[in-house]
Amino acid sequence: xxxxxxxxxxxxxxxxxxxxxxxxxxxxxxxxxxxxxxxxxxxxxxxxxxxxxxxxxxxxxxxxxxxxxxxxxxxxxxxxxxxxxxxxxxxxxxxxxxxxxxxxxxxxxxxxxxxxxxxxxxxxxxxxxxxxxxxxxxxxxxxxxxxxxxxxxxxxxxxxxxxxxxxxxxxxxxxxxxxxxxxxxxxxxxxxxxxxxxxxxxxxxxxxxxxxxxxxxxxxxxxxxxxxxxxxxxxxxxxxxxxxxxxxxxxxxxxxxxxxxxxxxxxxxxxxxxxxxxxxxxxxxxxxxxxxxxxxxxxxxxxxxxxxxxxxxxxxxxxxxxxxxxxxxxxxxxxxxxxxx
Amino acid sequence: xxxxxxxxxxxxxxxxxxxxxxxxxxxxxxxxxxxxxxxxxxxxxxxxxxxxxxxxxxxxxxxxxxxxxxxxxxxxxxxxxxxxxxxxxxxxxxxxxxxxxxxxxxxxxxxxxxxxxxxxxxxxxxxxxxxxxxxxxxxxxxxxxxxxxxxxxxxxxxxxxxxxxxxxxxxxxxxxxxxxxxxxxxxxxxxxxxxxxxxxxxxxxxxxxxxxxxxxxxxxxxxxxxxxxxxxxxxxxxxxxxxxxxxxxxxxxxxxxxxxxxxxxxxxxxxxxxxxxxxxxxxxxxxxxxxxxxxxxxxxxxxxxxxxxxxxxxxxxxxxxxxxxxxxxxxxxxxxxxxxx
Numbered sequence: 001x002x003x004x005x006x007x008x009x010x011x012x013x014x015x016x017x018x019x020x021x022x023x024x025x026x027x028x029x030x031x032x033x034x035x036x037x038x039x040x041x042x043x044x045x046x047x048x049x050x051x052x053x054x055x056x057x058x059x060x061x062x063x064x065x066x067x068x069x070x071x072x073x074x075x076x077x078x079x080x081x082x083x084x085x086x087x088x089x090x091x092x093x094x095x096x097x098x099x100x101x102x103x104x105x106x107x108x109x110x111x112x113x114x115x116x117x118x119x120x121x122x123x124x125x126x127x128x129x130x131x132x133x134x135x136x137x138x139x140x141x142x143x144x145x146x147x148x149x150x151x152x153x154x155x156x157x158x159x160x161x162x163x164x165x166x167x168x169x170x171x172x173x174x175x176x177x178x179x180x181x182x183x184x185x186x187x188x189x190x191x192x193x194x195x196x197x198x199x200x201x202x203x204x205x206x207x208x209x210x211x212x213x214x215x216x217x218x219x220x221x222x223x224x225x226x227x228x229x230x231x232x233x234x235x236x237x238x239x240x241x242x243x244x245x246x247x248x249x250x251x252x253x254x255x256x257x258x259x260x261x262x263x264x265x266x267x268x269x270x271x272x273x274x275x276x277x278x279x280x281x282x283x284x285x286x287x288x289x290x291x292x293x294x295x296x297x298x299x300x301x302x303x304x305x306x307x308x309x310x311x312x313x314x315x316x317x318x319x320x321x322x323x324x325x326x327x328x329x330x331x332x333x334x335x336x337x338x339x340x341x
Numbered sequence: 342x343x344x345x346x347x348x349x350x351x352x353x354x355x356x357x358x359x360x361x362x363x364x365x366x367x368x369x370x371x372x373x374x375x376x377x378x379x380x381x382x383x384x385x386x387x388x389x390x391x392x393x394x395x396x397x398x399x400x401x402x403x404x405x406x407x408x409x410x411x412x413x414x415x416x417x418x419x420x421x422x423x424x425x426x427x428x429x430x431x432x433x434x435x436x437x438x439x440x441x442x443x444x445x446x447x448x449x450x451x452x453x454x455x456x457x458x459x460x461x462x463x464x465x466x467x468x469x470x471x472x473x474x475x476x477x478x479x480x481x482x483x484x485x486x487x488x489x490x491x492x493x494x495x496x497x498x499x500x501x502x503x504x505x506x507x508x509x510x511x512x513x514x515x516x517x518x519x520x521x522x523x524x525x526x527x528x529x530x531x532x533x534x535x536x537x538x539x540x541x542x543x544x545x546x547x548x549x550x551x552x553x554x555x556x557x558x559x560x561x562x563x564x565x566x567x568x569x570x571x572x573x574x575x576x577x578x579x580x581x582x583x584x585x586x587x588x589x590x591x592x593x594x595x596x597x598x599x600x601x602x603x604x605x606x607x608x609x610x611x612x613x614x615x616x617x618x619x620x621x622x623x624x625x626x627x628x629x630x631x632x633x634x635x636x637x638x639x640x641x642x643x644x645x646x647x648x649x650x651x652x653x654x655x656x657x658x659x660x661x662x663x664x665x666x667x668x669x670x671x672x673x674x675x676x677x678x679x680x681x682x
Contacts, residue, residue, distance in 0.1 A: 009431075036559075099453040156554060160501055163628070163663055165627050166627070166629040167629045167632045169629055170627075170629055170631050170632065170633055171633060171634075204530050210606065212606075213605040213606060213627055214607070214608050215608075216604070232567050244606070245608065246587075246588075247587075247607060247608070247611075263552075264554040265551065265554060265555070265585070265588065266555070267556075267588070270588075278351070286507070286511075286554055286557070287504070288504050288508045288511055289511055291508045291511065292511055293510060293512075313476075319502075322504055
């Protein structure tokens, strides 16, 4: 059924009348309907209560008319499932009070069914969302990439450069790979659970891979992205989004993933050339530009699609939507894609 | 005289026996001798007292043996000179309590001789440093790039994405260009003063240009970098360091600058190819790698120089040295370059 959806057709590289559109963080703080729920329930209550996660996931489908829903959750549910405490306070970044820095820490992480079992609320949320969506649009599942999860586990908080996490990788590469392998195994099981529950595609967010040199990306990020993609792509289309790792596009075009996400720091033309038009590209509107007057948003969206071409393309931002964007502007972005001729 | 220095020869593209080496933030928190002065004097006292600025500038020449000194100062002396209060507290980023967001704010900025006059302490520091250096190594002067200074003026503090500053540029481009022009004019006069006082080369730090798309870089950063370079390069070699703007390398290779700085997120091979070997490249060791065991630092430095080639190259980090680097490791980096064969 869902193969008829524009989003899935674009992921499969089929010809489409216009590109599908969704926005990273489309279920979030720019929507008054979301703020209302945020004021009543704390972050992990929203994430862990299937009815709330379902409601929040579907809000942008109803309100701004995107072509795909994405599960409302957080990449840090994986550290939680592995036994690491995660605090997520509003207006602050995440805090992991006990970081993972020694072999003992890595050995003590929970893996396998014990980790996955604690994430059952996600499967329940997905089943509920699929029922409520009633095939209006497909549902994207997601997880953080192993390198990005390692960043939080080792650094213990958000960071501009994740120097501590990178120094851990460089000075203890063997231990870093043990940790990355554990995260990868749990992530693969977790994403398979999402697919079994009904996710129509999965996206892997490597939010911090762009802090690595090309060589270090090849060592600490790429093999794990490929392992995840290889395991999942036989079941659903996989989108890899290693933010900022433009230098890996040529290599990523050889992966089993259907699609690669890119940010705005590369031209569509170069991204196409580096991926030799083998992949569906997703992106890459600068989220700051959603504050422009609506006619200018329309103009820039048109130019973006012209540059990518309408096929093998999913219109999106190059990063999450910002909290101060007027809902009308978010709608204008979606409408501009829908009106593309 | 200073034309004989390796650093100047490399900037002029002359053949050298080995590349020169220095490190961004080489006068800084990893040096116990610096910490000693930091514990006695606050930041702007250190910057504004020529004797202290001189002492701090020369420390890394004596202690770790770099081939060039760089003036101890801060890019935010330009906002200060333009009449904007800047607070720099230890262990915190900078704070500019009154941001620049309206036409009136821009009109009220101090420019011309009134701005430059207040920076006389920099000229005095440079004269003192040149005397103390006694031609052992050349002295690099510097300033922040106009786009990066705009980021701080508009956002009022450090930021991961400088969304507020970017939204200002996108939604009020005319006002943004007025502001960028004012910053550029003051910066050009300031750098000429540095050269008159004895700076042998100047570097322009565009720390945040990598947050811009290629198109927006061409609009909000590049013209101002070029204006500064065109004005200065008849007098001293100019190094442009638009961190993260790898996509601009081809365009920058057409500039009047002698050298382009790059970070570690691009391979030496690609950087050479994009600049068609027309420029001296500077960089690009990942600062996190200075925590590696010394033999591995030596190995990676050798590989880096092999990849760039010894000519038209200045060995450096791709960003500032981190506070937790042992002095022995910083020395090992410098020594590894000096021992290159």
